[in-house]
Amino acid sequence: MEGSDKKKNIPVILMLLGGLITVVITFIKDYSILAKLGSLIAVMAVMYFTGTLIVLVIKHFEKVNFEKEEEERKAREAEEELALATDGSVEEKNDEGI
Numbered sequence: 693m694e695g696s697d698k699k700k701n702i703p704v705i706l707m708l709l710g711g712l713i714t715v716v717i718t719f720i721k722d723y724s725i726l727a728k729l730g731s732l733i734a735v736m737a738v739m740y741f742t743g744t745l746i747v748l749v750i751k752h753f754e755k756v757n758f759e760k761e762e763e764e765r766k767a768r769e770a771e772e773e774l775a776l777a778t779d780g781s782v783e784e785k786n787d788e789g790i
Contacts, residue, residue, distance in 0.1 A: 710738070711735060
């Protein structure tokens with residue numbers, strides 16, 4: 693659950709970081725108030741959208757990795773069961789031959 697909470701904050705953090713950088717640059721370049729506001733709103737919207745896409749991509753890759761790990765675990769368990777069954781029958785044959 694903690695990882696999910698951290699991912700939830702990615703869009704907000706990117707948006708605020710982009711807004712901070714925009715404010716600093718527009719003050720240094722001495723933009724008008726309307727230009728500052730327009731730039732700030734545009735950058736914050738784009739950065740929030742970008743952060744949301746990043747979270748979706750991360751969740752997709754986590755889902756794919758989880759499914760792959762489950763398949764590998766099931767295959768490993770099947771191999772272990774087969775090895776145990778094979779080992780058991782080999783031991784039985786050896787015991788009968790003695």
